[in-house]
Amino acid sequence: MGQLTGKTALVTGGSRGIGRAIALRLGAEGARVAVHYGGNEAAAKETVALIEAAGGSAFALRTELGVPGDAEALWRAFDAHADGVDILVNNAGVAGPGLIHEVTEAEYDRVFAVNAKAPFFIIQHGLDRLRDGGRIINISSGVTRVAFPGMTSYAASKGAVEVLTLTLAQTLGARGITVNAVSPGTIETDIHPWMADPDARAQAAAFSVFDRVGQPEDVADVVGFLASDGARWVTGQNVDVSGGSGLG
Ligand code: NDP
Numbered sequence: 119m120g121q122l123t124g125k126t127a128l129v130t131g132g133s134r135g136i137g138r139a140i141a142l143r144l145g146a147e148g149a150r151v152a153v154h155y156g157g158n159e160a161a162a163k164e165t166v167a168l169i170e171a172a173g174g175s176a177f178a179l180r181t182e183l184g185v186p187g188d189a190e191a192l193w194r195a196f197d198a199h200a201d202g203v204d205i206l207v208n209n210a211g212v213a214g215p216g217l218i219h220e221v222t223e224a225e226y227d228r229v230f231a232v233n234a235k236a237p238f239f240i241i242q243h244g245l246d247r248l249r250d251g252g253r254i255i256n257i258s259s260g261v262t263r264v265a266f267p268g269m270t271s272y273a274a275s276k277g278a279v280e281v282l283t284l285t286l287a288q289t290l291g292a293r294g295i296t297v298n299a300v301s302p303g304t305i306e307t308d309i310h311p312w313m314a315d316p317d318a319r320a321q322a323a324a325f326s327v328f329d330r331v332g333q334p335e336d337v338a339d340v341v342g343f344l345a346s347d348g349a350r351w352v353t354g355q356n357v358d359v360s361g362g363s364g365l366g
Contacts, residue, residue, distance in 0.1 A: 120148025121346045126203050128152040128196060130183065130240065131210030133162035135307030136257065139334030140207055141165050143342040145174035149205060152196055153178045156210065183210055184232035189239035193247065203247050205345045208237035208279070209257040213309050214272035226271045233275035238282060251294040253345050256283050257337075258299040258356060264364035276301075280356050287354030296353040298344050303360025305332040326361035336361070 127144045131137035133155035142165070145151045151169055153176055155162035162178040169176040177199045181192040196203070214221070214229030237256055248254070258280050261273040280299050287297040304322045306313060313319045313331065323330045340359050343349055 120146065121348075122205070123148030125149045125205060125345075126152070126200050127205035127207065127345070128154065128203050128244075129207040129209055130154045130192075130236075131156070132207075133158050133165055133178075135309065136302065136305055136334045136337050137207070137209040138165045138168075139338035140209060140341045141176065142168055142172070143335075143338040144205065144207075144345060145169035145176055146172055147342060147346070148174070149345075150174075150200065151176040152200060152203075154192065154210065155180055156182050183236040184212075184228060188236055189243045192240060193243050196247075202249050203244065203252070204249050205253045205255070206241065206244055206248060207255045207257070207341060207345075208240060210236070211257065211309075213269075214275065215268055216270060217268055218270045221271045229271045230275050230278070233272070234278040234282075237279055241282075241286065248295060252296075253349075254283075254286065254290070254295065254297040255341050255344050256280075256297075256299045257341075258283075258301045260301050260303045260358065260360040260363055262301065262356075263358065283356065284354050291353065294350075296344070296349065298349075298352060298354070299356040300337060300340055300344065301356055301358050301360065302337045303332055303358075303363035305334055305337060307334060325363045327363075327365055328361045330361070332359070332361055 127149040129141045132141035132153035141151045141153050153165045166176040179195040211233045256279050259276045262277050283299040
């Protein structure tokens, strides 16, 4: 029996990348996992199949985030499969490159709509479904700790997520719900098409004290801990999962 047997988890953006690794990790611990996706149904189904092949239980649900009414639509889709949730992982996100003078208003709005506004309202509309003693884990980014001038709007959107995390930890403590953020460094996923270039990849690897780029499982293991009973006394924190990136 896994540590999360009897629990239900929702992982936004669980179809690919970091979200898939988190979904697999929570599923392996016994949670029934709602694998959310935006458009890539085949990837979401593959995540579900991988969880089931490992003896776990999962289902896929599609909702486009970053559009009006997204959070309510997501929970409507969730309610068709499950009754309440114990672990909510706000992972879905989009990249937003650009120096301050390059970012258009539309690009800014898009990155904030998906990365910051959607988690806010997913939590707001999820509070009635989230059981006492539950977990909220928000995926932020190391760009809030080390300055990356070419990612201005993206970094700001993740900063918003971290402040939300801190604020909600205070609000939800009375219900025994922990709220934490996890901040990965560079992780090898589809979000980084440039990683196909060996030179760029080596440069990214050198930023970590371990001289390698992170893998989705490096993040999923930490999320798995935060979701477990072992992390019951940890709340309002932002856990750096960057392999010591930018330490000096
Ligand atoms: P990927 O691009 O590999 O996967 C993104 C996931 O989010 C997919 O499941 C995708 O669904 C979903 N998604 C994206 N946009 C939307 C949308 N508008 N509506 C619904 N679903 C959407 O990203 P990563 O795994 O790399 O990133 C996951 C999280 O980790 C993000 O929040 C990112 O900012 C953060 N992060 C990533 C880092 C990295 O180096 N990779 C570093 C630090 C933070 P679908 O499959 O349907 O397209």
